[in-house]
Amino acid sequence: HFNFSQLLDLSCVSHMPYLVILDASHNEISDFFGFEPLKNLKEVDFSHNHMTKMKDLSAFSSLAKLNLDRILTEEYISGLEQCCGLTHLSLAHNKISRISSLDRLHITYLSLRGNKLERIEGLENLKSLQVLDLSLNQINSLCGLENLHLLGLINMEKNMSSTCIKSSEDERRTSTDLFFCISCDWTQEQPDYRLSIVFLLQHLTVLDQEKVTAEEKVSSINKYDPPLDVVAARDHMMHLVYEMMQPHVLYDSTLPSADSPYPMLVLTGPQCCGKRELAHRLCQEFCEYFAYGICHTTRGPYFGEENGTDYHFVTEEDFQNMIHMGKFIQTVQYGGHSYGLTRDAIEDVAKEGLACCVHMELEGVLSLKNSYFEPRYILLIPTQVEQYIGHLSSRGFYTPAQIDIAVSRIELYANTNRGRPGFFDNIIPCGTKSKPFVSQCFTMVWNYLFDINMNPNNTNTHIHTYSHRVNLHQMIYILMNMYTYT
Numbered sequence: 001h002f003n004f005s006q007l008l009d010l011s012c013v014s015h016m017p018y019l020v021i022l023d024a025s026h027n028e029i030s031d032f033f034g035f036e037p038l039k040n041l042k043e044v045d046f047s048h049n050h051m052t053k054m055k056d057l058s059a060f061s062s063l064a065k066l067n068l069d070r071i072l073t074e075e076y077i078s079g080l081e082q083c084c085g086l087t088h089l090s091l092a093h094n095k096i097s098r099i100s101s102l103d104r105l106h107i108t109y110l111s112l113r114g115n116k117l118e119r120i121e122g123l124e125n126l127k128s129l130q131v132l133d134l135s136l137n138q139i140n141s142l143c144g145l146e147n148l149h150l151l152g153l154i155n156m157e158k159n160m161s162s163t164c165i166k167s168s169e170d171e172r173r174t175s176t177d178l179f180f181c182i183s184c185d186w187t188q189e190q191p192d193y194r195l196s197i198v199f200l201l202q203h204l205t206v207l208d209q210e211k212v213t214a215e216e217k218v219s220s221i222n223k224y225d226p227p228l229d230v231v232a233a234r235d236h237m238m239h240l241v242y243e244m245m246q247p248h249v250l251y252d253s254t255l256p257s258a259d260s261p262y263p264m265l266v267l268t269g270p271q272c273c274g275k276r277e278l279a280h281r282l283c284q285e286f287c288e289y290f291a292y293g294i295c296h297t298t299r300g301p302y303f304g305e306e307n308g309t310d311y312h313f314v315t316e317e318d319f320q321n322m323i324h325m326g327k328f329i330q331t332v333q334y335g336g337h338s339y340g341l342t343r344d345a346i347e348d349v350a351k352e353g354l355a356c357c358v359h360m361e362l363e364g365v366l367s368l369k370n371s372y373f374e375p376r377y378i379l380l381i382p383t384q385v386e387q388y389i390g391h392l393s394s395r396g397f398y399t400p401a402q403i404d405i406a407v408s409r410i411e412l413y414a415n416t417n418r419g420r421p422g423f424f425d426n427i428i429p430c431g432t433k434s435k436p437f438v439s440q441c442f443t444m445v446w447n448y449l450f451d452i453n454m455n456p457n458n459t460n461t462h463i464h465t466y467s468h469r470v471n472l473h474q475m476i477y478i479l480m481n482m483y484t485y486t
């Protein structure tokens, strides 16, 4: 183990074939002349020297650790790609503006601190990389690190302050896309600085020399890609708080009584699976039991839609005002628009002595499940994807991207049903080849109810003798169960 000082050349060590560790740091070495590669050399520290030209390193194939910090030269990485045993490489405080020729190495530790890097490139194939120091550069994006799954320690201190990544409207964010769509500022004073990096590099254990805590990991996920339950809990909490800030109003028709909650039916499933049409038809055909709960939306009406029938169409500003006035029970963002169900919409139906029937996406269901309402939930799930795509396309409203989102959400519903038994009270698989979704579902519902009401021999007629709420519950119960038998 040699340590020199004021050394000018390395010829003296060329004749030490068994040398394993060479520390030639902090000298005056400016060239490699006369230094022949040593077969057993494992660790070399050439840092803090004055080389203007680096020797071709291709002959140093046995090297495992190489320190080339502060050697003040620009073109020194030559033949590094041949050092296939290299695991630790330090190139700090040089003038590197581009990373190259490292991609075939199995490096686990890499320091590029204090260089002139503006972007991270050439590291994407360093799959074994565990520790990376990129501090003191001018980097403004983490793009290029997204596939380094073993990266546990990173130092990004003192990089350029600029907004690196623009936010995206696209809801289908893959983890790679997220590298582009999280808006973060690299100044460490920014509150989101750590969270955004911890989120993007989820295997990190140390960031900027500070341990990444479990709390930070959870907060970063909740911030940038929150699970649906978290979104729903926040939505519920927000509406609850705004409602509490308003003068107290007693919604007597929808308050749960001691023995039974207000009866409500929620049809859920991916966009355009037929739930809206089915809800309307149920409310028309069984108008003595159900009425449609009209949601609010900020999207514009499609051709043929009427304000106050399909939705209350409102501006984003009005929608926000309604949120602040504590009007909503739940709201969701879907396809870039806001949708929400107000307490008044349900109360209007309840005042007529009817059960409220609404349709909504899964996020709405999750939020509603946090409230004191206890609806029954029916999931309508397309079983034939091609037919479902055809159905979406034939409406002519949706872009291919919107169709892709709707189709991908079939899996979300199926997974929720698989993973949470009892989450949906019933499931209607829709989409046989011969009949469109809604007619098929409706015919099943209608025939069954018609049979109960009209057939004098039917023992189920006792539903009419119960109290009104119980009747309504019974009706919903029947709806739930008939699919189990058909």
Ligand SMILES: Nc1ncnc2c1ncn2[C@@H]1O[C@H](COP(=O)(O)OP(=O)(O)OP(=O)(O)O)[C@@H](O)[C@H]1O
Pocket: 269, 270, 271, 272, 273, 274, 275, 276, 277, 295, 296, 299, 330, 331, 332, 334, 339, 340, 341, 359, 360, 361, 362, 363, 364, 365
């Ligand atoms: N209050 C709400 N909460 C959650 N989801 C809602 C709410 N109101 C509507 N939705 C859902 O938002 C999605 C988009 O609604 P929109 O009316 O724009 O869709 P659509 O293309 O007409 O499809 P659909 O026929 O399913 O309504 C639909 O799946 C709808 O059920």
